Amino acid sequence: MEEILKQANEGQKKAITHDEGPALVVAGAGTGKTRVITQRIAYLIQQGKAKPENILALTFTEKAAAEMEERVDVLLPYGYVDLWISTFHSFCDRILRDNALDIGLPNNYKLLDETQAWILVRKNLDLFNLDYYRPLGNPTKFIHALLKHFSRCKDEGILPEHYLAYAEEIKLNSGSKDFVKQMSLEGVDEAEELIKSEILRVGEVADAYHVYQQLLLDNEALDFADLLIYTLKLFKERPLIKKRYQNQFKYILVDEFQDTNFIQSELVKEVAAPKNNLMVVGDDDQSIYRFRGSSIENIMQFKDFFPEAKEIVLTDNYRSTQEILDLSYKFIKQNNPHRLEASLNISKQLKSHLDKKGIIEHLHFDNNGNEADGVVQRIIDMKNNHSDLTWSDFAILVRANDSAEYFVSKLDEFKVPYQFLALRGLYSKSVVVDVINFFRLLDNYHEGSAVYRVLQFDCFGLDQLQVVKIIHHAGRKSISLYDALTRVNTVPGVNDETITKIRNVVVLINKYTQMVKSKKISEILVTFMHESGYVKLLAKANTKAARESLRYLDQFLKKVQAFETAEAENSLKDFMSVLKMEMDAGNSGGIKFNPEEGPDMVRVMSIHMAKGLEFKYVFLVNLVDRKFPTDKRSEAIVIPDALLREKLPIGDYHLEEERRLFYVAATRAKEGLFFTSANDYGGAREKKLSRFLLELGYEKKDLIKSEQEKVVVNQNKSFIDQLVVPKSFSFSTLSMYQKCPFQFYCAKILKIPTPGKAVFTFGNVIHRSLNEFVEQSVVMENVIQGNLFGPAESDRRIVLTLDQLYEIYEKNWLDDWYEDATQKKKYYKKGKGLLKAFYEDFVANKPNVAMLEQPFALKLNNYKIIGRIDRVDSVDGGVEIIDYKTGTPKDESKLTADDKQQLMLYQIAAEEVMGLKAVKLTFHYLENSQRVSFLGNDKQKEKLKEKWLDVINKIVSKEFLATPSSFVCDYCDYKDICPYRKI
Known part of the structure; x- marks a missing residue:
């Protein structure tokens, strides 16, 4: 003792x-x-x-x-x-x-993680009677939100029967004054409709929770919250x-x-x-x-x-110097009185047992590239000047893993050993993306993007300009890229060396396509990686990147082998189906870190991951407004207050939590704490300092200059220079470039073919149907009005019937790209509903249609922007420009500058090319016949022209650097082949 x-x-x-x-x-x-x-x-x-x-x-x-x-x-x-x-x-x-x-559970239950639960729901989605939380364009969109909501309910001890009872209760009490007050709808005109919608939504969630729990029981499974x-x-x-x-x-x-x-x-x-x-x-x-x-x-x-x-x-601290402890204590007291120190009347001021003076500095830079450069340079200088220091004495802490990219890139550039402790991302590693696309190719060798990715393998040694010629030839001849490979000798401009190499690739693809029918997936993977020379190239390189690639390849192979062992249905098609569902569920692949890399490395990690750890020197980076503290984000589906069992927190609990996170980061430091920030993180405006730095008394100071250039994605410049860019630009191409230049590069420069999407097929059908209906209506109306005995202007009427509109719809209907008969049926039904609402609106308003599908070509300096305007109506004082939208309606207050770009382009074209006076720009949301209108002023129009000119200049300059984000990548057609994607 x-x-x-x-x-x-x-x-x-x-x-x-x-x-x-x-x-x-x-x-x-x-x-x-x-x-x-x-x-x-x-x-x-x-x-x-x-x-x-x-x-x-x-x-x-x-x-x-x-x-x-x-x-x-x-x-x-x-x-x-x-x-x-x-x-x-x-x-x-x-x-x-x-x-x-x-308690009636099997004791041999399967325990499902988040991804496995998502897959279970996805496979049984038709059991859930979802409407509000199942948009047709993306039926799986809310699975994550629902599962997270169910998990939070379980954290609160809320069972499905509690939720169902609550849903029934609000249905019964919906007419009471208390309920109207509870929903903050007193005096609101649409209160009755909004209450009805909320009752349906809550009932849908309660039913879905009940179905989910029953689904788990039926499959003898529990999730972790269970x-x-x-x-x-x-x-x-x-x-x-x-x-x-x-x-x-x-x-x-x-x-x-x-x-x-x-x-x-x-x-x-x-x-x-x-x-x-x-x-x-x-x-x-x-x-x-x-x-x-x-x-x-x-x-x-x-x-x-x-x-x-x-x-x-x-309160006796054995980690940090007193200076670091005092600063941290001064900072966290901003959370008073919502702290134990205040409520229990105790002292939590920590006393250091280190007999050293701590370093605390704020370093400010002009941009995030230089911030990363400055941090890495400082680490190198300190290590070089103090022989007793090791790399593992340093940590770079980020608020979110996305912020680590520039720092990891700089550590790579300066050959500093580091470990980025993000325990996911295996599926986005280049070598794994290669394997996945090889598997996609074997599953269906007419997948254009997969074929393109395989043709990029270094082991095949193909000239990429020659590959582009083959891609463009496939597009001109309307054949698949694979078909173009099989007849590569007919492609103009392809040399003999490339023809020989392509034929070898085709032989290899055909061989493994046959092997898939009888061999295990793991055997296919290992054999191909060796026979193709892929592994040999990695082994020969003997670089850190090559060694990491071999390690990631081994981890992916183990995943394949685990799948083969666990699943009775374990064909390549089965594996790809499960893998796709995992990735759709947001699982980017777990990564196991290699202990043989040794402990002496700079650690890069999120603050959450750093909890419980300590380092001599900590760099807390990206301390600017909206990065740290972050904006408050409410849960996608919020638990009703009436169901909560715990006492709700008071005060600004999000800001207080962010402040505690900052405190945790600061108290990881033993001897040195460095706060870093920058003016420019790529947005339109200069960033403000984090309020947390201001609370500590820091202000912007002289910039720390860096000799290094901003880090950019490495591209083969000589190859890029030879590519041909478009001569004219549409709104969709400009918009695509603004989302991600690399997506533009794949779609518009390389022209890599991709599968279609049901939502685009549907939108195209609706637009064509409406255009034909309105055109016929205008023609027939003009015929009637041309008759001396026709109706007066005030008596103008629509002579086509709703049934005739449905006939037009039926004639224009396309069966392309729907997932299955059920989805096609739902879209078809939705389309009839949209057309009915449009017809009733059209009959009621009797618009004076002036133009339909009006083409234009707008000159912008030496460039040309082309497009078509859905509809132009004559109205008092000028014209109203209308664009149809089949998506979810937005309130005017929620329209962003990006949302308005398309209609403002049409406004500029109408005024400068057609000589019309636009008095109103309108998004006509077909779902509920809602119109959202606005008008661009001269300043906004000039600003937009400058923006487009900047985008076009970048395209002409062939700047195709990737700008990945989880949202953009999630909906990108090229995410399966992109080496820069974020899952």
């Missing part, structure tokens, strides 16, 4: 030797909380107060649980039989495996089982209690009762996981549940 307590300070001793009853240990950053928990376990066992199996210690990660167990193992020289140190989920899984049958909620159900409904575990666990310890959610807190209380020998350890200032359901209120209200709980505050 003396050995255990010898090195503990007074606060730690109090926690370790606490006798019985509840205790709250408030453990500040770097105060040794893990030591307290492990030494308390050892103390209780050595003092004979409990056997190992009588102690339950709960934490949040397998890594933390393993570390605790190792430490306890060292402290207990004679070992132990059964030690319950685990995560909440592992604990509940262990309980349920032994007792599931007692582990907790079913264990609580077990304890509530089977008191004898609960009593058995209460008798077993005499002492309970919970690590990181500030990160527990409602259901975890309830579980702990159930097991701890009635003796309540419960010690929770945590720090409210380090509560940073609200986005995944944690509730800071659990630690804030612990004393409310257990008024007799002993308070122990640990």
Whole structure:
């Protein structure tokens, strides 16, 4: 016992030797909380107060649980039989495996992760009676949101029956004044319609939750949130089982209690009762996981549940210098009074045990490229000037993994060893993208984008200009790219060397297409990578990038082998189907880090991942407005307040959470803390400093100059220079370039063919049908008005009937690119609804149509922008320019400058080319006949021309650098072949 307590300070001793009853240990950053928990376990066992199996210690990660167990193992020289140190989920899984049958669950249930749950719902989507949350254009769009919502409900102890009861209750009370007030609709004209819509939406979510739970049970499966909620159900409904575990666990310890959610807190209380020998350890200032359901209120209200709980505050810090601790403390006090320090009237100011002076600096740069350069240069300089420093003494912490790209690129450039600790992204690694596209090609060798990607393999040694000639030839002849390869000798301008190489590639493709029918996927993969020379090239290169590629290839091979073992249906088509669903679910592929790379590397990671770690020098980067703190984002589907079990937080809880995240980042630093920021991160406006820097008293100062150029995606310049750019530009091409120049490059320069989409087929049919209907109506009306005995202008009427409009629709209907008969049927039905609404609106308003599908060519300096205007109506004072939209309606207030670009292009063309006076620009949303109108002023029009000119100049200059983002990449036709994509 003396050995255990010898090195503990007074606060730690109090926690370790606490006798019985509840205790709250408030453990500040770097105060040794893990030591307290492990030494308390050892103390209780050595003092004979409990056997190992009588102690339950709960934490949040397998890594933390393993570390605790190792430490306890060292402290207990004679070992132990059964030690319950685990995560909440592992604990509940262990309980349920032994007792599931007692609450009607199979004890051999499958445990589904987020991706597996998504796939289960996707495969059974027709079981869900979704309307509001199943848009036709993207029926899987809300699966993620629904699953996250169901998980949050389970975190709150809300079962499907609770949700269904609530949905029924609001339906019954919808006419009450209280309900109208609750929805903030007092005095709103459309209140009745909005309430009706909300009742339907809530009912749809409740039904979907019920269907999801039943689907899990039917498949003998649980998701991770189920582990907790079913264990609580077990304890509530089977008191004898609960009593058995209460008798077993005499002492309970919970690590990181500030990160527990409602259901975890309830579980702990159930097991701890009635003796309540419960010690929770945590720090409210380090509560940073609200986005995944944690509730800071659990630690804030612990004393409310257990008024007799002993308070122990640990403030002796063994990690950081006093300067870093003082700055962090000054900063986090901005969260008062919503802190334990204020509510419990305790002091949480940390005292350093390091006899050193800390470094704290703010470094400001002109752009993010130079910021990354400056950070890496500073790390190199410090390492070179201090022989005792290692690379692993440095960490670059980012608010979000997306922000790490420039820093990783610079570390690569300067040959600094680093480890980017993002535990996902395998499927976007270049070598894995290559393999996936090779598999796509074998599955269907008329997939143009897959063929193109395979032709880029270095092992084939193809001249890419020759490849472009073949692609363009395929487009001119309206044949697939693969067909063009099989008759490559007929393609003009392709030399003999390329013909020979292409023929070898075709032979290889045909060989493996046949092998797929009889060989395992893993065998196909390994054999091809060797026979093609792909692996040989990587091995010969012997660079860090090549070694990483081989490692990623090995990890993907293991995934393929695991699929072959686990699935009865394990053909290549089956594998690609599952892989596609994984990627659609947002799974970008887990990456395992190679311990053989050695520990001496700069660490680049998110702040969330850095929690629990420490480094001599920390660089906290991108400290500008809207990057840190981030904007508040509400959940896609919010749990109704009436169903919430926990007390709702008060104040600006998002800002307070962001502030706690900043505090966690700052307290990772031992001797040096560097804040960095820049003026330019690629947007239109100069960035403001983060409010957090301002709260600490920092202001912008002289820029730190960098000699390095901004990092750009490396492209083969000589190849790019020889490519031909378009001579004229449409709005769609300009818009595509603005989204991502590399997408433009693939579509408009290389002209890589891609499959069509149902939403575009449908939109095309609707536009053609409306145009034909309006054109015929105008012609017939003019005929009638040309008759001396025809109606007067005020009596103008529509002479085509709704049935005739439906006939036009039927004639224009296309069956192309629908996923299945069900989707086609739903689109067809939706189309009839849109046309009916349009017809009624058209009859009621009797528009004076002046032009339909009006083409134009607008000169802009030496360039030409071409397009067609859907419709131009004559109105008082000029013309109204109308563009039909089949998508979701937007309010005028929500239209962005980008949304308005197309109609403003039409306005400029109408005024400058056609000599018309535009008085109104209108988006006509067909879904509900809603019109949203505006008009561009002279300043806006000139600004738009400048923007288009800038875009065209970049295209002409052949600047095709990728600008990936999760949103753009998700809807990009080239995401499967793009090396820069984000999943």
